[in-house]
Amino acid sequence: MPEITVHVPDFASMEDDEVRQHPLTRHSDGKWSALSQVLKSDFETERMNINEAWAMTSLAWRCPACGRKKIDIARKTESGVILCQLERHHDHLGDLAARILRETAWLDNTDPLYTQRKRACAAVLPLVERFAETLVCMDCNAADAAMKKDLGGRVHRDFSFSPSEIGAFVDARPNCAHELNFERGLAIWAKADADFQQRLVFVEQIAGRLTLGLHDREQYNDSYNLVGDQDACMFLSLATGQLGARGRLPPLWEALRARSCAGDGHRSALKKSRATRVRTPTLEEFTDFDRGMQKPGPWSRAAADWRCACCSRSRLEIMRISGKGRWTGHIHEICDYREEMNERALAFRSAYRAERPIFGSYVKITICQDCRLVMTDACKLKGDGRGGENCLSPDVVRSQVGEARPNCRHDVSDEQLREAIETSSSWSSAADDFWSHCRHASEASLRLSQYVDGRGLPPTIARQHAITDLTQSGDLPDWNAEEVFDWLLHERERLDGL
Ligand SMILES: [Zn+2]
Ligand SMILES: [Zn+2]
Ligand SMILES: [Zn+2]
Numbered sequence: 001m002p003e004i005t006v007h008v009p010d011f012a013s014m015e016d017d018e019v020r021q022h023p024l025t026r027h028s029d030g031k032w033s034a035l036s037q038v039l040k041s042d043f044e045t046e047r048m049n050i051n052e053a054w055a056m057t058s059l060a061w062r063c064p065a066c067g068r069k070k071i072d073i074a075r076k077t078e079s080g081v082i083l084c085q086l087e088r089h090h091d092h093l094g095d096l097a098a099r100i101l102r103e104t105a106w107l108d109n110t111d112p113l114y115t116q117r118k119r120a121c122a123a124v125l126p127l128v129e130r131f132a133e134t135l136v137c138m139d140c141n142a143a144d145a146a147m148k149k150d151l152g153g154r155v156h157r158d159f160s161f162s163p164s165e166i167g168a169f170v171d172a173r174p175n176c177a178h179e180l181n182f183e184r185g186l187a188i189w190a191k192a193d194a195d196f197q198q199r200l201v202f203v204e205q206i207a208g209r210l211t212l213g214l215h216d217r218e219q220y221n222d223s224y225n226l227v228g229d230q231d232a233c234m235f236l237s238l239a240t241g242q243l244g245a246r247g248r249l250p251p252l253w254e255a256l257r258a259r260s261c262a263g264d265g266h267r268s269a270l271k272k273s274r275a276t277r278v279r280t281p282t283l284e285e286f287t288d289f290d291r292g293m294q295k296p297g298p299w300s301r302a303a304a305d306w307r308c309a310c311c312s313r314s315r316l317e318i319m320r321i322s323g324k325g326r327w328t329g330h331i332h333e334i335c336d337y338r339e340e341m342n343e344r345a346l347a348f349r350s351a352y353r354a355e356r357p358i359f360g361s362y363v364k365i366t367i368c369q370d371c372r373l374v375m376t377d378a379c380k381l382k383g384d385g386r387g388g389e390n391c392l393s394p395d396v397v398r399s400q401v402g403e404a405r406p407n408c409r410h411d412v413s414d415e416q417l418r419e420a421i422e423t424s425s426s427w428s429s430a431a432d433d434f435w436s437h438c439r440h441a442s443e444a445s446l447r448l449s450q451y452v453d454g455r456g457l458p459p460t461i462a463r464q465h466a467i468t469d470l471t472q473s474g475d476l477p478d479w480n481a482e483e484v485f486d487w488l489l490h491e492r493e494r495l496d497g498l
């Protein structure tokens with residue numbers, strides 16, 4: 001049996017040069033890359049703003065619209081930051097078609113044909129869109145919006161230029177934003193608009209057919225279903241198995257992402273737009289928005305007098321207007337934890353966690369998009385690759401946002417965020433420990449059921465086998481394995497009922 005030893009890189013603490021040499025970074029880019037080094041010396045600054053798409057594409061990437069290479073796309077902003085951004089550009093006609101189909105052909109989600117109908121509608125979208133979602137450079141993505149603005153009211157608000165059309169009306173030069181050629185843009189739009197209108201007609205026609213159920217299609221997913229690279233999945237299971245029930249593989253992808261992206265100058269850009277865009281929705285705008293949000297989700301479940309569990313703002317107060325004049329407002333569900341009070345449970349749990357608190361259960365609370373943004377910003381700043389939601393406790397977010405202003409983002413500086421991360425650290429490790437405990441309890445009950453259901457053994461014998469297995473793999477302590485095992489089974493039942 002071949003034995004493979006894997007050395008897991010700790011990207012966070014590696015020197016740029018070590019990251020560059022690492023086999024896992026061969027096809028990616030980031031603040032550590034040779035290209036970034038060149039850019040920093042050419043532009044004479046260390047400050048970079050690199051987004052995920054830039055970091056996850058190779059050094060040889062070229063914009064399919066303007067044809068520029070990364071070294072020509074990067075540019076220095078007025079505030080002295082090197083901007084390295086690629087964006088996903090998609091056809092908004094697809095969004096419009098999805099909206100039309102949802103309003104006409106969709107069924108109520110209690111209807112037995114609901115899923116079939118939804119799939120049939122989704123299958124139409126690639127036939128409607130003029131181009132598939134494409135990664136383009138930031139300047140090409142901006143050129144699409146800028147040209148539509150220049151063309152004014154004659155352009156349908158859901159029209160998008162395709163990558164090749166953008167390429168045809170911009171004058172691309174290295175290291176600066178595109179110049180637009182209005183005459184060419186106008187000619188290209190006129191031709192594309194005829195196509196756009198034709199496709200809208202098609203959406204209306206197909207919506208009629210879909211409504212009649214003419215494209216419903218039976219589909220079952222529970223047959224032998226292989227997703228992804230099976231060998232990769234099997235190697236992953238082998239590695240996970242070695243770590244025991246409470247173990248967790250280090251999050252490599254998240255760690256590389258955090259090591260590669262850079263957010264310099266991002267927040268100042270944010271502040272500018274904040275100053276100009278604070279508006280309270282009128283009652284009518286609120287009602288319209290609320291109607292649009294009546295799909296299943298936390299918003300539609302929230303009571304009329306709902307308030308964010310962190311900043312206490314109401315639904316009307318968490319709505320914000322976007323740069324494009326559209327209202328956004330989202331409610332997110334997150335976990336808040338309760339301390340374990342049971343003496344016996346605490347005694348068992350202390351074997352794995354010396355400090356307090358130790359969490360025994362959780363409740364779901366609902367927070368607004370801006371409080372959630374504070375949490376994700378903190379995770380990015382922490383940059384340990386753990387990602388996830390357990391970076392800041394809801395209490396700490398509450399104290400950070402204080403008297404939150406309505407209809408705008410919370411104003412929390414990086415400095416404040418660092419402090420908040422520090423204050424939350426024992427809460428955050430307790431939350432991780434809670435989920436390890438849940439996995440531990442599941443593992444115990446899974447082992448038991450493998451012997452009972454899988455081999456048809458009587459429960460008492462199955463229990464003995466499971467205990468022996470788990471003690472051997474180090475998932476139960478030798479000295480009171482039976483007691484801990486029975487307690488874990490109880491825990492599993494209790495946690496399932498949460
Ligand atoms: Zn481009
Ligand atoms: Zn776009
Ligand atoms: Zn909030």
